[in-house]
Amino acid sequence: MEKMKVLAEWTYTPAPIERGYTRKTLYVNVGEPRMEIKDVSQDMIDTFTGGRGFDLKLLWDAVKDTTKWNDPENEIVLSGGPLCGITQYPGAGKCYAAFISPLSGQTYDSNSGGYWGPLSKFSGFDAVEIQGKAERDIILFINGDEGKIQILESNLKDLNAYAVTETLHEYFAVDEADKRNISVISTGKAAETSYYGCMNMSFYDTRRKVARLKQAGRGGGGTIMRDKKIAAMVVKFSKMGGNLNNVVDLDTLQKVGVKLHKEIHDLDDVQCKMRKVGTAHLNEIMDEYHLLPTNNYKFGQNPAEIAKIHSAVYERLFTQGMPDGCWYGCSMSCAKAVDGFTVQTGPCKGEKVTVDGPEYETVAALGSNIGVYDPLWTIEANFYADHYGMDTISLGTAIAFVCECYELGLINRNDTNGLDLKFGNKDDIMELIHRMAAGKDEFASMVAKGIRYMKKAFAEKFKADARTMEAIGMEGQGVETSEYVPKESIAQWGGYYLTLKGPQHDEAWLIFMDMVNKQLPTFEDKAEALHYFPNFRTWFSLVGLCKLPWNDVEPANNRIVNEPREAAKVPEHVQNYVDIFNAVTGKGIRKEDIITMSEKVYNFQRVFQVRMKQGEAFHNIPLRALGPVFPDEWEARREYYDGKLREIGIDPSGLSTEEKIKKLQEYRLGMWEGLKMAVYKRRGWNKKGIPTLETLKRLGIDYPDVVAVVEKYSKPEDNFE
Amino acid sequence: MITVNGEPLDWKPGMTVQDVLDAKRYTFRMIGVWINDRPVPKNEFTTTEVPDGAVVQAVHMVSGG
Numbered sequence: 017m018e019k020m021k022v023l024a025e026w027t028y029t030p031a032p033i034e035r036g037y038t039r040k041t042l043y044v045n046v047g048e049p050r051m052e053i054k055d056v057s058q059d060m061i062d063t064f065t066g067g068r069g070f071d072l073k074l075l076w077d078a079v080k081d082t083t084k085w086n087d088p089e090n091e092i093v094l095s096g097g098p099l100c101g102i103t104q105y106p107g108a109g110k111c112y113a114a115f116i117s118p119l120s121g122q123t124y125d126s127n128s129g130g131y132w133g134p135l136s137k138f139s140g141f142d143a144v145e146i147q148g149k150a151e152r153d154i155i156l157f158i159n160g161d162e163g164k165i166q167i168l169e170s171n172l173k174d175l176n177a178y179a180v181t182e183t184l185h186e187y188f189a190v191d192e193a194d195k196r197n198i199s200v201i202s203t204g205k206a207a208e209t210s211y212y213g214c215m216n217m218s219f220y221d222t223r224r225k226v227a228r229l230k231q232a233g234r235g236g237g238g239t240i241m242r243d244k245k246i247a248a249m250v251v252k253f254s255k256m257g258g259n260l261n262n263v264v265d266l267d268t269l270q271k272v273g274v275k276l277h278k279e280i281h282d283l284d285d286v287q288c289k290m291r292k293v294g295t296a297h298l299n300e301i302m303d304e305y306h307l308l309p310t311n312n313y314k315f316g317q318n319p320a321e322i323a324k325i326h327s328a329v330y331e332r333l334f335t336q337g338m339p340d341g342c343w344y345g346c347s348m349s350c351a352k353a354v355d356g357f358t359v360q361t362g363p364c365k366g367e368k369v370t371v372d373g374p375e376y377e378t379v380a381a382l383g384s385n386i387g388v389y390d391p392l393w394t395i396e397a398n399f400y401a402d403h404y405g406m407d408t409i410s411l412g413t414a415i416a417f418v419c420e421c422y423e424l425g426l427i428n429r430n431d432t433n434g435l436d437l438k439f440g441n442k443d444d445i446m447e448l449i450h451r452m453a454a455g456k457d458e459f460a461s462m463v464a465k466g467i468r469y470m471k472k473a474f475a476e477k478f479k480a481d482a483r484t485m486e487a488i489g490m491e492g493q494g495v496e497t498s499e500y501v502p503k504e505s506i507a508q509w510g511g512y513y514l515t516l517k518g519p520q521h522d523e524a525w526l527i528f529m530d531m532v533n534k535q536l537p538t539f540e541d542k543a544e545a546l547h548y549f550p551n552f553r554t555w556f557s558l559v560g561l562c563k564l565p566w567n568d569v570e571p572a573n574n575r576i577v578n579e580p581r582e583a584a585k586v587p588e589h590v591q592n593y594v595d596i597f598n599a600v601t602g603k604g605i606r607k608e609d610i611i612t613m614s615e616k617v618y619n620f621q622r623v624f625q626v627r628m629k630q631g632e633a634f635h636n637i638p639l640r641a642l643g644p645v646f647p648d649e650w651e652a653r654r655e656y657y658d659g660k661l662r663e664i665g666i667d668p669s670g671l672s673t674e675e676k677i678k679k680l681q682e683y684r685l686g687m688w689e690g691l692k693m694a695v696y697k698r699r700g701w702n703k704k705g706i707p708t709l710e711t712l713k714r715l716g717i718d719y720p721d722v723v724a725v726v727e728k729y730s731k732p733e734d735n736f737e
Numbered sequence: 738m739i740t741v742n743g744e745p746l747d748w749k750p751g752m753t754v755q756d757v758l759d760a761k762r763y764t765f766r767m768i769g770v771w772i773n774d775r776p777v778p779k780n781e782f783t784t785t786e787v788p789d790g791a792v793v794q795a796v797h798m799v800s801g802g
């Protein structure tokens with residue numbers, strides 16, 4: 017590739033890292049252009065810890081109450097956190113991104129593997145903040161080796177992810193070995209029209225000799241990249257070492273790490289098999305428990321087809337025996353890939369490629385949920401979603417909605433510009449995906465903007481029935497639901513739809529605890545779980561860790577030494593986290609402090625949502641998430657659902673299926689309201705879901721501007737007694 | 738009769754923990770079982786008999802995501 021023109025350049029002295037922090041953040045305005053290095057105060061560390069906490073604090077200061085996703089002041093903020101970049105404990109390379117989302121109009125946080133998080137910290141920055149809009153396509157380059165920041169004029173011919181990433185690893189490396197010292201954030205052409213554009217964060221796989229892509233997929237970060245005319249962001253740092261975080265107690269860090277490595281080595285094959293199939297080990301399990309979304313979440317299983325997408329099939333497709341960690345030292349090694357895959361359609365037709373994934377979510381989103389049970393097709397759809405820069409989850413859930421609208425006759429072949437979008441019609445669905453990237457087809461562009469947008473557009477343009485679409489459109493707060501059927505777990509209604517940012521499973525996954533184990537019988541029990549787990553999991557995002565090594569492997573004696581409810585928290589691993597956090601930072605936290613550290617950020621983010629939505633940050637749930645909407649859903653599990661009516665004192669005999677559905681819906685809507693109030697109360701919020709002043713004070717986040725938002729939108733009558 | 742996660746299940750003489758899991762179609766690999774609050778090691782699921790009247794908890798460890 018020809019040398020790229022330098023549009024702006026600044027030099028800096030990379031700050032040394034002490035106890036996991038550089039205490040500096042980088043601000044770049046790609047529009048002006050301008051660069052600034054900001055100090056991180058002790059108060060910022062104490063309150064926001066790092067990672068997503070730093071992202072949100074910087075974003076709060078950068079935007080106005082009225083900022084929309086495509087305003088120049090919206091930012092993409094990226095941060096790993098104090099533990100990010102350690103190599104001794106598995107899963108310590110995560111990077112967290114935050115921004116005002118095009119889907120929801122409020123903050124969204126999304127995480128990714130790959131090397132961006134660690135390399136940007138080693139280059140001197142606890143966080144990187146990107147603001148402004150460039151006039152033409154640019155590449156932001158952080159050169160941590162030379163202490164240089166550059167904005168380059170992009171001369172990339174193909175803006176799709178695999179092409180961008182491969183080209184830039186080549187361009188910025190001095191030789192093959194140097195490619196591993198680079199990480200590229202890319203998106204793709206579809207992100208120019210889609211609201212769920214993803215950010216792909218790379219690492220170079222030295223064995224395969226290809227750049228691998230991990231995704232901060234959700235929420236539309238890629239969309240904002242393209243709105244800012246950023247073709248890619250690149251970081252380079254070559255002086256990799258084992259203690260670049262300059263930790264306080266390397267010995268403890270190593271000991272705790274070795275313990276978990278051994279556990280994974282000894283137990284993974286008999287537990288989740290993450291090293292062989294990654295999260296795709298869940299495929300048949302979710303089907304067995306009626307949790308695998310099938311035809312837009314209508315059903316939770318498909319016994320006739322599940323064998324085709326069984327994890328054993330994916331185990332054969334994934335290349336085995338490779339160290340598939342998405343950061344150094346992750347022996348959980350679940351970043352599986354399909355090598356030598358020959359693309360069958362579209363612009364890359366005939367090429368042999370390495371495809372990252374698919375993970376469970378993608379198997380369901382671009383598989384069962386759209387009626388497709390062909391792993392090779394799903395792998396191709398996964399490839400193109402990443403390449404074109406679209407979140408596989410939103411893409412699959414949005415297409416599932418389209419297929420159901422099509423089969424219900426709410427839209428027709430004329431509306432879809434000739435595509436026959438029935439569930440399972442693979443060829444036309446693939447064509448739809450290609451059209452989304454091309455950006456010229458009006459219908460495809462509507463699909464690319466997500467379910468909330470489609471509900472309105474289909475009603476206006478095609479006169480589709482709005483009530484039906486409200487019932488079956490699986491979105492919350494504007495964000496598509498991820499890939500678990502939540503209908504039969506009241507706690508999971510909250511795990512999805514009482515979240516900060518919309519129905520994504522990274523806050524709380526309570527289906528087994530609630531629906532199967534029956535460990536959460538009362539609203540108070542569910543509310544407690546919806547307090548503990550979201551806060552516990554928030555902590556990973558503050559420090560730079562991956563969630564998976566927490567509970568996708570567990571010590572052999574976990575279920576012997578702990579009583580059932582405690583065992584679900586995997587107490588030994590929680591202690592590991594306390595130990596490694598203290599070993600890195602020297603802080604001396606206790607187990608309980610994990611929750612308090614998270615609560616500060618969790619509540620701050622909730623106030624942030626209230627601020628961006630002018631007090632109207634409501635939690636919505638579609639009827640489909642609460643139970644059956646149509647008779648065929650009920651009839652598929654008639655005995656089960658009739659039993660559910662009997663449990664609440666309603667005799668189903670003599671009732672038509674429609675009447676039964678109506679009665680169950682009425683009951684469950686009441687339960688939803690009950691759950692919502694119990695959860696708000698437990699979290700220290702008022703009846704409108706706004707954190708109270710007492711909560712802000714208890715957590716020490718009663719900063720004047722935060723208090724002002726709460727005071728502006730809280731009314732006395734909304735307080736709990 | 739025994740209860741499994743709070744629901745009744747017919748008891749049969751000689752019924753093992755594994756039989757209970759099979760009857761409930763609990764196929765998840767990460768399951769912990771407690772009989773009357775006593776944990777049963779996983780490698781003893783096929784040999785441990787469940788007494789009549791037992792309260793069985795078959796706890797699926799949180800996963801997913």
Ligand code: SF4
Binds near residue numbers: 348349563
């Ligand atoms: S557990 Fe998997 S996703 Fe998490 S850091 Fe390791 S390889 Fe990456």
